[in-house]
Amino acid sequence: MNNVRIITANTAAAIAAALCRVQVIAAYPITPQTPVTEELAEMVEKGELKAEYLTVESEHSAMASVIAASQVGARVFTATSANGLLYMHEMLHWAAGSRVPVVMACVNRGVGAPWTILNDQQDSISQRDTGWIQLYCRNSQEVLDTLVQAFRIAERSLLPVMVCYDGFVLSHASTPVEIPSQEEVDRLLPPYSTAMGISEGDFMNLNPLILSEPRQDSEGHLKPGYMDLRYRLQEDLLAAMETIQATDREFESIVGRGWGGLIWEYRMDDAEHALVSMGSLASESTLAADEMRKQGLRTGVVGVRAYRPFPSEALARALSGVATATVFEKDVSYGYSGALATDLKATLFDKGLRPRFHSYVAGLGGRDVRPEQLVQAAMEIITGTPGRGWIDVHG
Amino acid sequence: MATKAVRELPREEFIMPGTRSCAACGLMLTYRHALKALNHKKTIVAVPASCMTVLHGVYPITPVKVICINNPFAATGASASGLVAGLRAVGKEDYTVVAFAGDGGTYDIGIQALSGAFERGTNFIYVCYDNEGYMNTGTQRSSASPTGAITSTTPILAKLQQKKDMIGIVEAHGIPYVATASPAFPLDLYDKFRAAKDITGSRYIEVHAPCPPGWGFPNKDLIKMGKLAVETGIHVLFEIRDGNFKLTSRSLALAEKGRKKTVADYVKGQTRFKKISGEQIRALQEWTDRRWEEFLVRHEKRR
Numbered sequence: 001m002n003n004v005r006i007i008t009a010n011t012a013a014a015i016a017a018a019l020c021r022v023q024v025i026a027a028y029p030i031t032p033q034t035p036v037t038e039e040l041a042e043m044v045e046k047g048e049l050k051a052e053y054l055t056v057e058s059e060h061s062a063m064a065s066v067i068a069a070s071q072v073g074a075r076v077f078t079a080t081s082a083n084g085l086l087y088m089h090e091m092l093h094w095a096a097g098s099r100v101p102v103v104m105a106c107v108n109r110g111v112g113a114p115w116t117i118l119n120d121q122q123d124s125i126s127q128r129d130t131g132w133i134q135l136y137c138r139n140s141q142e143v144l145d146t147l148v149q150a151f152r153i154a155e156r157s158l159l160p161v162m163v164c165y166d167g168f169v170l171s172h173a174s175t176p177v178e179i180p181s182q183e184e185v186d187r188l189l190p191p192y193s194t195a196m197g198i199s200e201g202d203f204m205n206l207n208p209l210i211l212s213e214p215r216q217d218s219e220g221h222l223k224p225g226y227m228d229l230r231y232r233l234q235e236d237l238l239a240a241m242e243t244i245q246a247t248d249r250e251f252e253s254i255v256g257r258g259w260g261g262l263i264w265e266y267r268m269d270d271a272e273h274a275l276v277s278m279g280s281l282a283s284e285s286t287l288a289a290d291e292m293r294k295q296g297l298r299t300g301v302v303g304v305r306a307y308r309p310f311p312s313e314a315l316a317r318a319l320s321g322v323a324t325a326t327v328f329e330k331d332v333s334y335g336y337s338g339a340l341a342t343d344l345k346a347t348l349f350d351k352g353l354r355p356r357f358h359s360y361v362a363g364l365g366g367r368d369v370r371p372e373q374l375v376q377a378a379m380e381i382i383t384g385t386p387g388r389g390w391i392d393v394h395g
Numbered sequence: 396m397a398t399k400a401v402r403e404l405p406r407e408e409f410i411m412p413g414t415r416s417c418a419a420c421g422l423m424l425t426y427r428h429a430l431k432a433l434n435h436k437k438t439i440v441a442v443p444a445s446c447m448t449v450l451h452g453v454y455p456i457t458p459v460k461v462i463c464i465n466n467p468f469a470a471t472g473a474s475a476s477g478l479v480a481g482l483r484a485v486g487k488e489d490y491t492v493v494a495f496a497g498d499g500g501t502y503d504i505g506i507q508a509l510s511g512a513f514e515r516g517t518n519f520i521y522v523c524y525d526n527e528g529y530m531n532t533g534t535q536r537s538s539a540s541p542t543g544a545i546t547s548t549t550p551i552l553a554k555l556q557q558k559k560d561m562i563g564i565v566e567a568h569g570i571p572y573v574a575t576a577s578p579a580f581p582l583d584l585y586d587k588f589r590a591a592k593d594i595t596g597s598r599y600i601e602v603h604a605p606c607p608p609g610w611g612f613p614n615k616d617l618i619k620m621g622k623l624a625v626e627t628g629i630h631v632l633f634e635i636r637d638g639n640f641k642l643t644s645r646s647l648a649l650a651e652k653g654r655k656k657t658v659a660d661y662v663k664g665q666t667r668f669k670k671i672s673g674e675q676i677r678a679l680q681e682w683t684d685r686r687w688e689e690f691l692v693r694h695e696k697r698r
């Protein structure tokens with residue numbers, strides 16, 4: 001433990017971007033992401049970070065400009081939250097469809113209306129079908145390390161990566177974080193070189209109009225149609241699961257810390273009951289598991305780190321022996337249930353697993369979630385009396 | 396030095412046969428001469444959703460010899476900013492970034508990103524080719540459509556409002572170069588792209604691009620319509636360098652001697668104006684005359 005600093009997750013994110021030697025940053029302030037924007041601006045103005053910093057006039061423009069910068073060969077970074085992320089929606093699809101390795105920090109915040117600045121994960125969950133890799137972090141150390149990994153993953157798979165962490169809970173809370181050395185990061189992340197950079201006289205037409213069927217180019221080679229490109233995106237996202245794991249292993253071999261790759265487990269070895277969640281809520285679930293163990297219930301936690309691509313195999317393996325699975329999440333797919341629960345249920349069905357299952361929505365808009373509430377919810381499943389699935393809700 | 400004759404223009408063509416634009420497309424002619432003025436090997440064109448997307452062809456074949464990066468409709472100014480920043484970051488500053496957007500992509504949905512890019516002083520050329528409507532999606536009204544024009548979203552009453560003063564908005568950003576052009580005056584257009592290429596900072600060129608199917612005139616009248624727009628003063632050719640205004644080409648000739656043709660002469664050849672009332676023609680004439688007078692005053696005050 002050489003270089004330990006007591007910092008927020010936002011500072012950790014800014015430091016990570018700098019360690020990754022980003023070349024173009026474009027960002028627009030929104031609470032609770034703002035400090036990331038400000039700290040990077042300061043690094044650039046002080047000359048500590050040699051990068052182009054674009055003070056854009058909106059999030060739509062922030063994403064548009066980093067995509068374009070990436071298309072001409074620069075390593076790029078941006079960060080946002082909530083309505084800012086939603087304002088990017090068109091551009092998120094554009095990034096994935098362009099196959100650019102854009103990396104973004106998403107500081108999770110509830111989405112208006114009505115306004116809230118506090119945390120839940122509705123913002124990033126609402127973007128889950130845009131073709132981005134989504135990684136969720138449980139603490140500030142993981143934020144820093146995951147962002148470093150994200151550049152590697154993005155550049156290897158030519159896919160954009162969103163690193164999500166909970167607003168205020170992590171973004172504004174100071175904890176000790178070990179900063180990897182520049183040499184270590186450089187070893188994981190060689191200088192960015194992309195096949196997509198421009199070269200003189202190569203008159204490409206990027207992202208033009210395309211038909212659905214494959215079509216011959218002027219030399220007679222068959223080129224994909226729209227649907228084929230969409231298939232490629234899907235296949236490459238699924239294949240990115242391997243890249244995410246490999247990158248985490250490499251990071252561990254260089255820096256000495258790993259984060260589990262796609263998922264992480266806590267006391268799952270002999271668990272009969274599983275609590276499943278993402279981000280800081282998963283971290284908090286470990287307290288609930290400890291409490292349940294004290295009561296004689298063999299309980300563990302499965303934390304989902306990669307939400308897209310969805311780690312079906314890993315989750316099925318982790319949950320293959322449990323009698324109950326209780327999902328806690330800070331988002332809803334309105335009109336159905338929590339998004340993570342929906343996906344997990346589908347995965348379990350595919351694998352022929354039928355634990356008693358229920359999903360709980362918790363902590364929306366920063367509402368406090370206490371471990372005893374998680375215990376109580378899990379007990380409802382264990383005793384076969386599931387409640388309404390929303391923890392601590394009135395009205 | 397002003398280009399005096401068409402034979403002085405570069406012979407090389409950068410737009411090959413096989414574009415998907417309509418016959419007699421004002422944009423197409425504009426682009427053809429613009430690319431001659433730019434260094435096609437060191438130019439990157441940012442293109443939003445528009446007829447320009449169509450012109451550039453369908454994957455995997457493009458008839459245009461230039462690097463083209465398509466971007467979403469609202470994003471042109473921002474995409475161009477990203478290109479400029481990215482090129483700087485990778486040490487390719489010798490490329491010229493040129494955005495080519497329609498009036499809808501400029502006056503309407505793209506104005507925020509455009510304003511942002513200009514305010515930051517982004518080093519690029521922004522071209523608005525103004526065909527006075529959303530032509531790619533089928534002739535809907537834009538804020539650049541003229542009063543009295545029937546469009547597919549002003550089908551009965553025709554457009555009631557005046558054209559937005561985009562040049563005024565652009566000028567208010569204090570950028571070093573603002574110009575207007577017309578494909579009907581290709582030498583002037585060529586010279587302005589040449590001039591813009593050599594200036595550093597944000598540059599704006601607005602080209603009035605007649606559209607036969609959208610405006611309702613025969614293909615053969617493309618140049619005639621473009622000329623009429625200038626000769627009536629509906630579209631005025633000028634250049635503003637560091638705030639210094641100067642009429643050019645036919646507009647300059649009109650100012651020095653001769654008389655503007657009337658708005659009535661212009662509207663009568665276009666079916667989009669078939670419902671224009673006498674009152675609307677008078678309003679359009681007034682709008683045209685007022686602007687023309689203002690431009691004359693600025694031209695005379697030039698340093």
Ligand SMILES: Cc1ncc(C[n+]2csc(CCOP(=O)(O)OP(=O)(O)O)c2C)c(N)n1
Pocket residue numbers: 444445446447467468469496497498499500501526528529530531532537
């Ligand atoms: C966000 C968004 N809204 C709407 C469209 C549909 N659309 C594509 S091109 C276009 C009109 C373009 O008009 P203009 O910018 O004037 O260019 P022109 O078609 O005349 O060349 C519209 C409305 C789109 N592509 N994106």
